[in-house]
Amino acid sequence: MNALISLKQRPHAKWIGIVLIAGSLLALPFVLASVGTAWVRITNLAILYILLSLGLNIVVGFAGLLDLGYIAFYAVGAYVYALLASPHFGLHWPWWAILPIGAAVACLFGVLLGTPTLKLRGDYLAIVTLGFGEIIRIFLNNLSDPFNLTNGPNGITTIDPVRFFGIDFGTVSRVGALAFSSTIKYYYFLLAVLIVVIAVNLRLQDSRIGRAWEAIREDELAARAMGINTRNMKLLAFAMGASFGGVAGGMFSAIQAFISPESFILTESVMVLSMVVLGGMGNIWGVVLGAVLLSFVPEVLRYTVTPLQMKLFGRAIVDPEVLRMLLFGLAMVVMMIFRPAGLLPSAVRKRELAVPKNA
């Protein structure tokens, strides 16, 4: 807070900060590519996870509705893109048409999930949303017969890359001495989407709509008595969250060029929820931090644990995957004890979880 105030008093410092951050974000893929091209791909996946976490944050963090099946909307967005831009149906629509369609279809599914669960809260809502996530995945797995809609467990291949003013995001383009690989181009694309999504979230939070969501989270009955149409507001939260999931799904399809139901399992929902909770429910920057940490730390482990063991013991004793789960559990316990409201909790969440001093 103090930092913000001092920034307002020194507008130059603020602009210098923005330029520095923008510069490092623009240079980032080239720095990462010099370490290893895999890191750019990992960064892209991290941005997708940030998009997902921000979408889920609207439902869980703002409106206080626990959703364990969020990945279903990601799946819907991904399949909409895949079906409309692949040889599967021979359709090759442009990305700028498909992404909004994917968002709209995911939004529809959000309302579909929201409508029957309006009266549920907490554990009960969690179970229903979990079931919903599984239903979507099982449908995707089985909608190949008699009419082959999703191609079942084999998934959909050779999905079209994004094409933008003649730039094909699937190939390398050169501008002077700089080589923009497919991954690097997608990085910039994702970054642009991310900035828009963050801006939308920040503005929603600090608005009449955001306050209505907060009221519902705090006391639904009082919110209704104050004239808030809780049904519409909850559906709106589901719909908005789902749309962001749908956009992220479409991007995922374009980047991977291949999707199958396996990418949309329950663990993914849990992962996204963990990102939201780890970073701090309700705080947009906290959620971003949570998603970045949970996307990168496992990858860093993957690339360091085995070589480190080779050096120390001459052989790999612990599999990085095992270590990842071990550290994950440890992190959860540590967080529960020291920062139950997340790394960067929203002011409100912090108050909610604080132990009252005078109680």
Place this chain on the structure above:
Amino acid sequence: MPEAAAVAVAAAPRLLEVEAITKRFGGLTALSEVSFSIGEGDIYGLIGPNGAGKTTLFNVLTGIYRQDEGGIRFRGSALRNATPDRIAKLGIARTFQNIRLFANLSALENVMIGRHVRTRATVIGAVLRDAATRAEERAIEQRARELLEYVGIASRANILAKHLAYGDQRRLEIARALATDPKLLALDEPAAGMNATEKVELRGLLERIRSDGTTILLIEHDVKLVMGLCDRVLVLDYGRRIAEGLPRAIQKDPAVIAAYLGTPRDAGPRAGTLPGESGK
């Protein structure tokens, strides 16, 4: 009040008309054919021993419960199956017996949420922040600050609702309810837990709200407050209307005295205060 004036009040256009409301919970009849009406500009008292059905009646009026029988007319039109948010929009705002503020939000934010129903910014407006939305946001905050000032807690605008003193929480609930621009303000035991000074201030506040054009429906256990403030009083006992009228008449009503103290043959007095014991 002279008799002629009383008749004139009865003939004035009614703001709220409740006709033979019955509400059952399983085998228990919480409200049994309760009828009454409130005129515009009244302070209308609702009293009765514990468990008489006062809060149930409030919950029916504000759409939280649905009556099994009977009808409610507000400003001339029937409230059929109206939801709480619809009723708030029509102009009935309420407070709760067990304070239900948005505890982890500031006093100002609580009142700003009360403005929701009288404002219109949509998602698109919120995201684009066009001139109309920005103007509306400013108006919301300004009105919320005015209301905090009105109830006398402007200096505590940024304090969390749950950290406010008890009396201030009651005031904040009133400010939040007023933020919805109600025609009828329904207060469920606003003086509960207040000390004598706070009660005097509350009385002044309620009189000011009335003189500013808002009708008040008041559940209250403090008999001195009810008798001194209310234009008319309805007495419930076991979900039935046992008396209705001017405060002075209520105090002398044998049925009311029996309900509060028990008839001589009853084993003992029930909870509640005798209306006549105004000094207590």
